[in-house]
Amino acid sequence: MNFYDYLSMFMSENPHPTRSEILQRHDANRESLSSDGYHITNTHGEGSGYTSDASLWSLKRITLSQLTIGKVHRGHVLVCRTINKPIKIVSIMMAVEDPIIISNEGDTPPEVETGRVALYNFVNTSGPQSDMSNLIPVGTVLLIKEPYYKMAHDGMPMVRCDNPTEVIMVPNNGEDYPILAGLRWADTLGVSSLPAVKRRSGHSIESASDLQCRGNENSTRKDYAAAIDCYTKALGMEPKNVSLLLSRARTHLALQQFQQALKDTKAAAKVDGDNPEKQLLRAEALLGLRRNAESSAILEELAQSDAGNAKVGDLLCKIQKQAGEYEFGQYDILSIFQEAQSARLPYLNHADYVGPVTVVQIPGKGRRMVATGDIEEGALLLCSKAYAVVFGGELRHEGSSSTSAQSQLVAKIAHKLRREPKTTADLYELHAGQTMTPAFIERCDIGDNPKVDIDRITNIVRVNAFVPDVDHLPRTTADGPSSSGDQTRSSDPGKGLWLQPSFLQHACFANALHFTIGDLLFVRAMRQITKDEEVCVPFTSILEPYHKRRRSLQDRGLGECVCQLCSSERAQPQSTRDRRVQLLHEFDKMREVVATGGPDSLARLKDLVTNLRMTYPRASGGKTARSRKGGSAGAKTGAKTLLPPKQLQISLIGPLSVMVDLLSRSGQNEEALKVLLEIAEIEPRSGEIAHKRVDTAMRIARLYNSLGRVDERKQWVDVAKKECEVIYGADNGEGIWKEMYKKDKANFEMV
Known part of the structure; x- marks a missing residue:
């Protein structure tokens, strides 16, 4: 006891x-x-x-x-x-x-x-x-x-x-x-x-009128949760107050709680009949619920009776735009990114899209996402809106950031189940770890008061949650994006759960890439994927050493990764892996010293790189099996893409990037160029390295430009544009490249 x-x-x-x-x-x-x-x-x-x-x-x-x-x-x-x-x-x-x-x-x-x-x-x-x-x-x-x-x-x-x-x-x-x-x-x-x-x-304790005023003040400050709390308390005193119902409906819309907004607009109409204001709010809620036909019917009727209403026209345009997103995956990524940047909390109203993928039951593995046909690199596979997400700006700091984000996401999901009980079936069928079997619930059996299983929700979040990107596009500086290509992230980026993407599987060297903009999660093919091949994305940073990647997967309740990178590292003696970890630890300790550019910094760094190379099998001589200028990576064998040995030397990327900085600062541009070309050989199109490939290509282009070698500069600019097209789509890639590297573009045009 x-x-x-x-x-x-x-x-x-x-x-x-x-x-x-x-x-x-x-x-x-x-x-x-x-x-x-x-x-x-x-x-x-x-x-x-x-x-x-x-x-x-x-x-x-x-x-x-x-x-x-x-x-x-x-x-x-x-x-x-x-x-x-x-x-x-x-x-x-x-x-x-x-x-x-x-x-x-x-x-x-x-x-x-x-x-x-x-x-x-x-x-x-x-x-x-x-x-x-x-x-x-x-x-x-x-x-x-x-x-x-x-x-x-x-x-x-x-x-x-x-x-x-x-x-x-x-x-x-x-x-x-x-x-x-x-x-x-x-x-x-x-x-x-x-x-x-x-x-x-x-x-005295506030009256309904006082609470409504306080709710309005909170709504003006965009503290929508506090506003809803005020309106709800006021409605407890005056349940048929139409002004309160419509105020709460507008606030629910601001939080994209469309089902609750629709319920409030219907309740208001029952009290004193319908009118254009209620119809417009109802149409906006229906649009958010993807009930576009019903929303469109209301808006078209309003357009006839009130032709000058700009909001009606805006919503009709949004319906047309969402039709293109839903049916064809036509997203204006740059404008969506700018929309997210302009919002304090980037809850975005765009349609979901499911491309050439489906979820199937695979014997011995469970439900997995697979390709429905052969897929070309750069194809959009999914765009999914979060079932629930907690952004860094929403976190209540009640412990470590990861614990706080996870616990608050669990609480938000529990609230959502109570508000939208019909979503219980979709949620509970997700994988919840090795000790829990998925709970398949018939929708017709779900009442208005579903069982909120906190343990199951916690496990579902632990296994399936993604971290929202704070800024997945490189931030431009006076000299272009950061020289190391690192993405700037908040210390508390939050956590979210996306239902359809939860059927994606993990691989460090994956065939697909996911990134988020606000509460939207996009998945694109990073190489050719064959029919019936499982779609995989990395759940952990592939720049981490093997033991850290493995521990991260264990924390999510997942087993061993069987990708080429992990398999090759597992095949190495433990002493070799330990030596690599020791050298990387030494590199972390010397970063600050190297950053100052001391007289022996470059020599020390070169020695460390030499020793780090010795922890990998010697790469075969001759040309690499993959050319950045040629686009596609690796040689295709069945449903697998075998990467050349050079691309397994991922741990070299960090030290070599710092070496480029030291060589460039000392004016050794030819040497810096050689090192950058080696980095370009190593970097696979996977995980966060897919974004780094764009920056590496542009760094090479800048060095060629400084050396007056215009033809090579143009070639590598084209490589960078091609990588952007693979990540963001052919329709968006060049536009995003221009936005990210507009200063480079201007400098190159001056030459």
């Missing part, structure tokens, strides 16, 4: 701590928020998994003293009152007390039971906060539907609420809540029978 077993057994005999114990623990937690050593535990997987949809009027009152640990108290509602300032750690936590029942005015109030309440997913504020009384003032009456009572990690019980709809904060005197009839409160707070709860500013 472990510690928590003993603790639970003890608490079952003594389930309710005293008032002083609860208040002391709460004060200690508040003080710890200002301590640098404060540690927050991820508890997203510890909810009951149950969401109450019961009507308040159907529930019977239960008291804190009647709660049982580890139980969801179905059919009951807990009525309690806050007695101190709430704090926010991961959840909003507060101490509460039971009401008292007094039959006669002269009776002495009995001692009341005290407990703790933790409200999860109630606010969108960042980080811990020591005072949340602006949201829940001291003395607020809470009605908690079907409460879940559990043991917390600190050894004291609490009522845990994961869904804001399960908690009602009673406004004003609560005259509309019969369940409060006859109840009074102890005089600890100096509050008589259910008065208007006071904020620190002295104002």
Whole structure:
């Protein structure tokens, strides 16, 4: 029996701590928020998994003293009152007390039971906060539907609420809540029978009008989650307020929560009939739900009655544009990229596309994505909108960035399932690791209150999530893109789940490449793919050493990679792999010294490169099997593309790139050119190296330009353009190249 077993057994005999114990623990937690050593535990997987949809009027009152640990108290509602300032750690936590029942005015109030309440997913504020009384003032009456009572990690019980709809904060005197009839409160707070709860500013709890004003202010600041929270609370007081319904619908549209927006517009129409404003909002929601025919019918009718409405014309154009995206994969990548750059949170409204691929069941492997026919390099295979994504700008920093992103994505998916239960079938059929089999659910069996399986969702995210690119196009500087070709990324890039791309398999040397723009994920063929061949993308950086790539796959619950790179490295003696890791570690340590360009930096770096080469089998002499000028990489053998031995020497790319910088700074352009040409030989068109190939070609072009060798410069500019076309498509490649390298283009034209 472990510690928590003993603790639970003890608490079952003594389930309710005293008032002083609860208040002391709460004060200690508040003080710890200002301590640098404060540690927050991820508890997203510890909810009951149950969401109450019961009507308040159907529930019977239960008291804190009647709660049982580890139980969801179905059919009951807990009525309690806050007695101190709430704090926010991961959840909003507060101490509460039971009401008292007094039959006669002269009776002495009995001692009341005290407990703790933790409200999860109630606010969108960042980080811990020591005072949340602006949201829940001291003395607020809470009605908690079907409460879940559990043991917390600190050894004291609490009522845990994961869904804001399960908690009602009673406004004003609560005259509309019969369940409060006859109840009074102890005089600890100096509050008589259910008065208007006071904020620190002295104002009463907000009315529906106040909440709508605050919601409008939040919406203007683009704090849409807070705006929806205000509108929802206001609608709890005035459920038939059309202005509130339409305000919330607009905010749902801003967050691309189209199903909720459609529901609000329909509810508003039921109250006082339809009108152009509601029809336009409904058409926009239907467009977001890919119900283009219904949206188009509404818009065409509006266009006839209101020909001058620019918004109607814009939406009709968007429908036509999305038809081209959906049917033919015709995306204007550069404009989509600029659209994402201009948005604080890049939720984009574009159509999905499925190209010459399909998902099939492969015996012994499970469901995999394969080619439906022979595919040429550069072909668009998929464009998919995220099922759910958390961008870096949305992260609440409650731990390490990776843990925070994953836990918040799990919470967002759980919310989405409650809002859109029909998506449960698509989500639960995804691979959830070695220990969980996919759950195939018939859509007709899904009700309005689906089971939210946090463990399964967590495993699905762990195995299938992708990290959104912060800036997948190289950032231009005064001298062009960064010389090393590295992509600048945020320390907290976030995490997202895309359903269709979750059937892609991993390979370090993959036949396809994925990149994201906002919440859109694109997949393109990086070489020819034969009919029925599995489509693979790299799930980890192929520039990492073998042991790190392997550990990254294990963290995702995946097995060994069998690509050519991993197979060749596994075949090497362990001592050789260890020596390579040691040399790369030495290179990381000498980076700062080398960057200063000390007198012996170049010599030290050359020695390291020489030793690093010795950890690879000697490449055969003569011409490489792949010419950058010829475009396609490798020799095709059946469904496999065998890369030449030179392209297996990936670990040389980093040190050689730094060597080019040192040689260029010292004016040794001829030597720098030789090293760059070797890098061009090594770089395969796979993973993040596909983007580096573009930059390498342009660096070579710049050096040829500085040496006055115009013909060679033109050849390598063409190579760079060709690589852009493979990554972004023939229709987009040259335009993106011009945007990325416009300063180079201008400099070359001057020669």
